Amino acid sequence: MANGSSIKSEKTEGCICHHVPLVLQEKDWDCGIACSKMVLQYLNASSFEEDKFASVCKQLGFDTSVWTIDIASIFNEYNIDHLMCTQTLGVDHTYETEAFYQNKSFSYEEKRINTLFKEAASLGMRIKKRSVDIGEIIKHLKAGNVIIILVDSNILEHHDSELTTNSTNEIIRNEGTQNQYQGHFIVVCGYNLDNEFITYRDPGCQGMFHSKFDNFDEARKAHGTDEDILFIYTETRT
Numbered sequence: 545m546a547n548g549s550s551i552k553s554e555k556t557e558g559c560i561c562h563h564v565p566l567v568l569q570e571k572d573w574d575c576g577i578a579c580s581k582m583v584l585q586y587l588n589a590s591s592f593e594e595d596k597f598a599s600v601c602k603q604l605g606f607d608t609s610v611w612t613i614d615i616a617s618i619f620n621e622y623n624i625d626h627l628m629c630t631q632t633l634g635v636d637h638t639y640e641t642e643a644f645y646q647n648k649s650f651s652y653e654e655k656r657i658n659t660l661f662k663e664a665a666s667l668g669m670r671i672k673k674r675s676v677d678i679g680e681i682i683k684h685l686k687a688g689n690v691i692i693i694l695v696d697s698n699i700l701e702h703h704d705s706e707l708t709t710n711s712t713n714e715i716i717r718n719e720g721t722q723n724q725y726q727g728h729f730i731v732v733c734g735y736n737l738d739n740e741f742i743t744y745r746d747p748g749c750q751g752m753f754h755s756k757f758d759n760f761d762e763a764r765k766a767h768g769t770d771e772d773i774l775f776i777y778t779e780t781r782t
Contacts, residue, residue, distance in 0.1 A: 561734035578747035
């Protein structure tokens with residue numbers, strides 16, 4: 545089990561915010577790596593070692609692209625219970641024409657990721673082909689867990705908030721090319737049922753943010769995401 549003393553949350557009726565530490569991404573492709581570090585430090589900050597993490601990433605063969613199943617494999621290496629849900633068990637070949645994927649050695653990545661999907665069960669990874677609704681996300685968060693999720697950052701609206709109970713109406717929009725898919729990983733760490741928003745950390749921005757349920761759903765279900773979602777549990781596997 546993760547060290548309970550390292551896990552901090554703010555809870556009120558209908559509202560929860562897990563205090564996931566912020567780790568900023570260093571490159572334009574490693575948002576998933578930064579999200580993994582955030583969650584590992586949230587689970588047990590005192591035991592997180594940069595050298596070990598770098599060794600795990602090197603062993604798994606990350607280079608200039610990280611897919612959701614790659615992130616799942618990180619938590620598998622750390623023996624942390626997780627569940628990945630997706631609408632596509634592998635790589636959707638139609639993405640080859642998407643501008644977002646064109647500079648990422650698509651044919652090589654397609655082969656690598658499809659192989660990883662085939663080997664996932666034997667490696668101890670849990671992957672299910674299904675969609676996830678907002679109720680399941682809230683239930684997971686309420687239980688003290690967190691989520692890494694793939695969104696289209698050109699759709700997701702960042703409402704800046706220091707904490708879930710101290711929000712503003714400021715909206716921060718992605719500065720990338722609008723109307724083109726821009727895949728981005730974030731760490732979902734809370735919700736507010738009264739105001740109907742999800743709280744999250746974005747490895748590309750300082751601070752804590754929230755998004756209204758409908759906008760969050762639109763961003764996570766956009767074409768290009770495959771509705772990829774990685775549920776992370778606070779207890780390690782035995």
